[in-house]
Amino acid sequence: MVWPCRSGCGPRPRRPKSTDERRFVSARILLVEDDAATRTAVARNLEAHGFRVTTSDDVAGALRAWDAERPDLILLDLGLPDLDGSAVVRHVRRDATTPILILSARADERVKVATLEAGADDYVTKPFGMDELRARIGAVLRRAAGPAADPTGIVKLGPIAMDIGARRVTVDGTPVELTPREYELLKVMIAQPGRLLTKGRLLRAVWGTAYADEAHYLHVYVSRLRRKLAAADATGAVEGLITAEPGIGYRIGDPATSH
Numbered sequence: 476m477v478w479p480c481r482s483g484c485g486p487r488p489r490r491p492k493s494t495d496e497r498r499f500v501s502a503r504i505l506l507v508e509d510d511a512a513t514r515t516a517v518a519r520n521l522e523a524h525g526f527r528v529t530t531s532d533d534v535a536g537a538l539r540a541w542d543a544e545r546p547d548l549i550l551l552d553l554g555l556p557d558l559d560g561s562a563v564v565r566h567v568r569r570d571a572t573t574p575i576l577i578l579s580a581r582a583d584e585r586v587k588v589a590t591l592e593a594g595a596d597d598y599v600t601k602p603f604g605m606d607e608l609r610a611r612i613g614a615v616l617r618r619a620a621g622p623a624a625d626p627t628g629i630v631k632l633g634p635i636a637m638d639i640g641a642r643r644v645t646v647d648g649t650p651v652e653l654t655p656r657e658y659e660l661l662k663v664m665i666a667q668p669g670r671l672l673t674k675g676r677l678l679r680a681v682w683g684t685a686y687a688d689e690a691h692y693l694h695v696y697v698s699r700l701r702r703k704l705a706a707a708d709a710t711g712a713v714e715g716l717i718t719a720e721p722g723i724g725y726r727i728g729d730p731a732t733s734h
């Protein structure tokens with residue numbers, strides 16, 4: 476018996492991979508490091524593990540590469556010959572939430588906090604092992620991908636569902652009316668469940684760079700957001716979902732989900 480189909484009967488074409496799936500296969504990494512030996516060793520190792528790597532040895536080159544390529548992740552040394560690497564963090568954060576992993580010999584806690592405040596995602600202290608570095612890269616890429624949206628594009632956390640396309644929020648099916656800022660605040664937080672987001676980072680993401688020090692805005696909006704979500708919640712599961720880290724920032728969901 477001859478199989479009757481001439482065409483179109485083979486295995487169904489695979490659904491194209493989503494952007495997030497592609498990221499894990501061959502994320503594009505911008506490596507900014509002025510030490511040639513470190514730069515070469517890290518780039519080679521990452522390429523051998525399937526990442527696509529672009530390198531730069533100073534801030535000016537990093538900003539050109541950022542503008543030209545919009546990589547999926549930036550590995551950033553802080554001590555660079557032209558400017559401090561934190562200039563790259565500030566520049567990138569004007570436009571994007573692209574993950575930034577700091578590579579630095581500096582053990583200074585203030586520098587660490589300041590760089591995280593400026594919007595870096597995580598910190599690896601030199602000397603680091605490549606296994607550790609790749610694990611950290613994987614963690615920040617997973618966090619950046621956010622919670623898996625279902626096929627209709629709805630992001631869920633506990634009883635909260637955000638329909639990003641329709642800009643609609645429900646708690647256990649009950650609609651919640653949010654102002655545009657409240658909506659943005661929830662969207663930024665729910666995209667990174669479990670992650671501690673500094674006040675500065677939330678303020679920049681939701682209000683803009685000029686508001687980075689206006690912590691009272693954030694306090695007021697977080698309170699309103701909690702109240703509105705709780706008012707729609709018959710399950711009790713929203714209670715305690717958004718937690719404050721005094722002096723540092725806020726997180727939504729269980730911190731264990733961030734790693």
Ligand code: CA
Nearest residue numbers: 509552554555
């Ligand atoms: Ca350096």
